[in-house]
Every structure is written in structure tokens, then in C-alpha cells.
Amino acid sequence: MTHLARSAKYASLILASLVVLVPLVVVLFAAFKTHSEYTTSGPLTPPRNWLNFDNFATAWTNGNMLRGFWNTTVILVVSLTGTVAVGTLAAYAISRFSFRLKRLVLGSFLVAALVPGVTTQVATYQIVKSMGLVNTPWSAIVLFLGTDIVSIYIFIQFMESIPRSLDQAALIDGANRFTVYRRIILPLMRPAIATVVIIKGIAIYNEFYIPFLYLRSPDLNVISTALFRFKGPYGAQWETIAACTMIVILPTVVIFLLLQRFIYNGITEGATK
Amino acid sequence: MRGRNAHWFYLAPALALLITFTYVPVGNMVWYSFHQWDGLDPVMEPAGLDNYVRVFTDERYWRVFLISLYYFVASFAQIAIALYFAVVLSFSTRFRNLFKGILFFPYLLNGVAVGFVFLYLFQPDGTLDSVLRLVGLGGHTQYWLGDPDVANISLAGTSVWRFTGLSFVLFLGAIQSIPGEIYEAADLDGANRWHQFRFIIAPGIRRIISLSFILAISGSLAVFEIPFIMTGGANGTRTFVIQAYETAFQFRQIGLASAMAVVLLLIVLLVTWIQRRLLPDEEVTLT
Numbered sequence A: 001m002t003h004l005a006r007s008a009k010y011a012s013l014i015l016a017s018l019v020v021l022v023p024l025v026v027v028l029f030a031a032f033k034t035h036s037e038y039t040t041s042g043p044l045t046p047p048r049n050w051l052n053f054d055n056f057a058t059a060w061t062n063g064n065m066l067r068g069f070w071n072t073t074v075i076l077v078v079s080l081t082g083t084v085a086v087g088t089l090a091a092y093a094i095s096r097f098s099f100r101l102k103r104l105v106l107g108s109f110l111v112a113a114l115v116p117g118v119t120t121q122v123a124t125y126q127i128v129k130s131m132g133l134v135n136t137p138w139s140a141i142v143l144f145l146g147t148d149i150v151s152i153y154i155f156i157q158f159m160e161s162i163p164r165s166l167d168q169a170a171l172i173d174g175a176n177r178f179t180v181y182r183r184i185i186l187p188l189m190r191p192a193i194a195t196v197v198i199i200k201g202i203a204i205y206n207e208f209y210i211p212f213l214y215l216r217s218p219d220l221n222v223i224s225t226a227l228f229r230f231k232g233p234y235g236a237q238w239e240t241i242a243a244c245t246m247i248v249i250l251p252t253v254v255i256f257l258l259l260q261r262f263i264y265n266g267i268t269e270g271a272t273k
Numbered sequence B: 001m002r003g004r005n006a007h008w009f010y011l012a013p014a015l016a017l018l019i020t021f022t023y024v025p026v027g028n029m030v031w032y033s034f035h036q037w038d039g040l041d042p043v044m045e046p047a048g049l050d051n052y053v054r055v056f057t058d059e060r061y062w063r064v065f066l067i068s069l070y071y072f073v074a075s076f077a078q079i080a081i082a083l084y085f086a087v088v089l090s091f092s093t094r095f096r097n098l099f100k101g102i103l104f105f106p107y108l109l110n111g112v113a114v115g116f117v118f119l120y121l122f123q124p125d126g127t128l129d130s131v132l133r134l135v136g137l138g139g140h141t142q143y144w145l146g147d148p149d150v151a152n153i154s155l156a157g158t159s160v161w162r163f164t165g166l167s168f169v170l171f172l173g174a175i176q177s178i179p180g181e182i183y184e185a186a187d188l189d190g191a192n193r194w195h196q197f198r199f200i201i202a203p204g205i206r207r208i209i210s211l212s213f214i215l216a217i218s219g220s221l222a223v224f225e226i227p228f229i230m231t232g233g234a235n236g237t238r239t240f241v242i243q244a245y246e247t248a249f250q251f252r253q254i255g256l257a258s259a260m261a262v263v264l265l266l267i268v269l270l271v272t273w274i275q276r277r278l279l280p281d282e283e284v285t286l287t
Helices: A003-031 A035-040 A054-062 A065-096 A102-113 A117-130 A137-146 A150-159 A164-172 A177-188 A190-206 A209-214 A223-228 A238-272 B006-033 B050-057 B059-090 B096-108 B111-121 B127-134 B148-176 B180-188 B193-204 B206-221 B225-230 B240-250 B254-278
Strands: none
Touching: A003 A238, A003 B059, A003 B096, A003 B111, A003 B127, A003 B148, A035 A238, A054 A065, A054 A238, A065 A102, A065 A137, A065 A150, A065 A177, A065 A190, A065 A223, A065 B006, A102 A150, A102 B006, A117 A137, A117 A209, A117 B006, A117 B240, A117 B254, A137 A209, A137 B006, A150 A190, A150 A238, A164 A177, A190 A238, A209 A223, A223 A238, A223 B111, A238 B096, A238 B111, A238 B148, B006 B254, B050 B059, B050 B254, B059 B096, B059 B148, B059 B206, B059 B240, B096 B148, B111 B127, B111 B148, B111 B225, B148 B193, B148 B206, B148 B225, B180 B193, B193 B206, B206 B254, B225 B240, B240 B254
């Protein structure tokens, strides 16, 4: 490659990195500034004191962030466990049994994938309401379970690669079908389960529309809605909003640094299959 | 769990969820769309095609489709930027993993957090204005979110910032699945990078590019979070989903909101169908 092309390549990479990082870094700056410092200094100026955690303390207590994180964790754990159970069971039936309506069942999952969740929310809301789930964590949980077609597909795809001779050997040894699922298939599915847990986990942590619509009571705030509710009362106090934003972003940074490779693979597998 | 119908035992939970939260709502939505209903009254007034007529004739309702065009155009920029960096970073580059991480990272961020970060960026005398002054373009500062001519462009730009990482990783994954020997053979034949892109990479990742376009179209019709959080739909930034949300949940016109949703659903299905006709999916592996 010529010298010029090489320089252009690195220049473009550095420019893109700046475009990604600068908006985030300035918010980090603001989070450490005192109110008077915030009003007098420009956004690109770093804070005078990097150990000023006052804004974080205000954001944490006034935004009830602990409750937000707790609610998010509960919803995340229950929904992910449920998705894995429901999805692997369905994939097991489709992959290992032959029955007459199989094509219809598979087709109904496929067609459902074409219906964007946001379009049906008006009608879905009436159903969730009639079940008495609005303003309970279960509304978000059943919706995160129910709208998921991609994970069933990932599970089916992966299960097809597990040799059937394993099932047959176990069946000959006297295991019943459920034992085969529980003892043989499920442990072998670990990579697929990890993929689903990662992509679904990211989606649930970041979801805004469903909690905003169904979890109205402040006690049920998840982190997205807890952060959103800051906008009104703290509209003019950007340093507090900035601190709260950083609190929400921090776990993502940590998880990303720890699981980078798995996240990339999970996203690629989730989207293309 | 034995016997001929054992499979239904395994399928039941998934099917129950699928039917309750996807098929029944779609059916109900079509039913509601021909009625006038506030969501509470036990009686629904039949309305014939009135709701649909309103969606297509009242400017408030059809205008939101035009707003999608901003996001749709922006998604072309997103795909082009993602494709460029995916190609660059699939060849040996210093700090490759660092750049990969930085470019992908925004996709993982919480939508509300992204909204706040950019609200801060676009403020008068905020980050963007300061950067422009720093590089000598101070004359170009403006009300990024306050001016209706500019606001949608700012919001669509935010959306590009947020989602480019996703397209980038999808392209990168697809490029890496092309066997390395093909490039070596091409190198021996004297092909340059452009030839390699044109004749090896582009055809090799055609499917994922076409998938990105479907996602771009349905995504740009379904934009909600960014404008809702940043402007609340003010200054001409109201998108389809914001309008449907307000119609249904603030003005309690469930029938009208359902008609909007049916129209959106039909557009998405039509686009998917056209895409399937133009680029048939050769690799259907599911039995």
C-alpha cells in the first residue's frame, strides 16, 4: 500500500474514533464539574477536580438508581431464564420430533419475525392490561419472552448440529425424551445459550419503550426509565444528568471490556441466522 | 411425555406466547382499526374506513412518513461508513482490535443515555458548537435541535452514531467468513484492494448488505427513542411511532392508532416481499 493510502486509512480511523469518543468524554467531564464550574467552563474543558463525586451521589440517591438496577436485574434474570427454557424446549420439539404441522409451526414463528414489535404495541397493551399485568414486572417479562423469535432460530440451528445418535443411544439406555433434553441436549447447547443470553441481555438492559409503557409506577423504574425521569426535574442541572448517564453507561463498558469477543460473535450469529 | 403428541408438550409455552403476544394483537389491531374506541368503553363504534381515510388525508398523520425519509437516507450513510471500516479493519491494521471496539461500542449503549449525550452535544454553545469553533468553523453553529430545518438531520445523525457499530460488526463477520486463500490467489494475480473489494468482498457479503437495507427501511419507519427522548417530537421531529403512541395513549384514539399501525405493518411486509423477489435467499437451511 502506498504511503499516502496508509496515512489516509489511519486518519479516517482516528477521526471515526474521535467522533465516537468525544461526545461521551465531554459528558464524563461534565459529571465531575460543580454547578458553578459547569456554567463558567466550556464543554471541552476537563473538570478541575476529578475526585468530585457529588453529582454521582446526587444522581444515585435522587434518581433512585439502586432500585432501577435492582428492577433491571430481576427482569433480566427472569426473562433470560425463561427465554432459554421456552426457546430450547420449542427447538427440541422442532428439531427432534416429526409431526404433521411442523412446517406450519415453523412458518408461524418466521412470519411473526416480520412484525415489528412497535407496530402492535397498541393492541398488545390491551391484552397485557386485560391480564392485569400492567404496572407489574411481569408485563415486561412476558413481553421479553413472547416477542423472541430470533433465539428459537439460533437454538434450532445449533441443535441441528448435535448428532441424533447421541439421543438414540440414551433412549436405548432407557432415558425418556425429557431426560434426553435435560441431560444431553441442554448441556451441549451452552454456546448457543451464551449467544442468546448476550444479545437478549443487551437488548433488555437497553430497552426503553416497553418499561416506559408498562412500568409506570416509580417503584418499578428500570435503569432506562429511571434515567429518563431525570429529564424533567433536572432539566437545567446538566452536571447531575451527566453523572446519571455515566452511571448507566458504566456497567456496559465493564461488560464490553470483559466479554468483547463473545459479544461480537453473539451479534453476528444472532443477526444472520 | 411419551406417545404421539409429546411434541406439543415442548412447543406449548413458545406457541402460547407467540399467539398471545404476536398473532392475537395483530388480529385485534386490524379489528380496532375499523372502529372508534377509547380503549376503556365496553362498546366499540364501527367506523368503516374512517380511520384509514384520516391517516392518509390528515397532514398530522401522513407527515410522519416523510420524517422517516431522513432516517432512511441516513441509513445509507450508516451502511457506507460501516462497510468502509469493515473492509479497512479486515486487513492487517495497527491497533485493529482497539478501533474495532471503539467503532462498535455505541451500539451497546442505552438509548436514553445516548439521547442525553446528544442532547448535551447539540445544546447552544454545547460540544458541537465548541468543536466547530475550535476547528475554525464557528460560523456554522446553529440551533441544532431548535430549528425545524436542521433538527431531523441532527437526530438522524445521532441514529447513525448509534447504529453504525451494528452494521460494521455484521459486515466484518461476513467478510471474515470469506476464505483467506481467495485473497492470496487474487494477490498473486495482481489484484489491488479495490479489485478485491469489487470482485471478492462485495459479492461475498451481498446477503448481509441486503439484510441491512431491510433493517434500514423497517428501522427508519419505527424510529422512536432518539426523537422522543431528545425533542419529544417537537420542532417537526415527530416520527410515526411517537404519533401512534400519542394518538393511542394520550388521546385514547385506539382505532386511529391501530389504523396507523396496520399501514406501517403493510409497508414493512411489502418492502420485505420486494426484497425477497429482488434478492432471493438461496441458502434456506431450515427444514
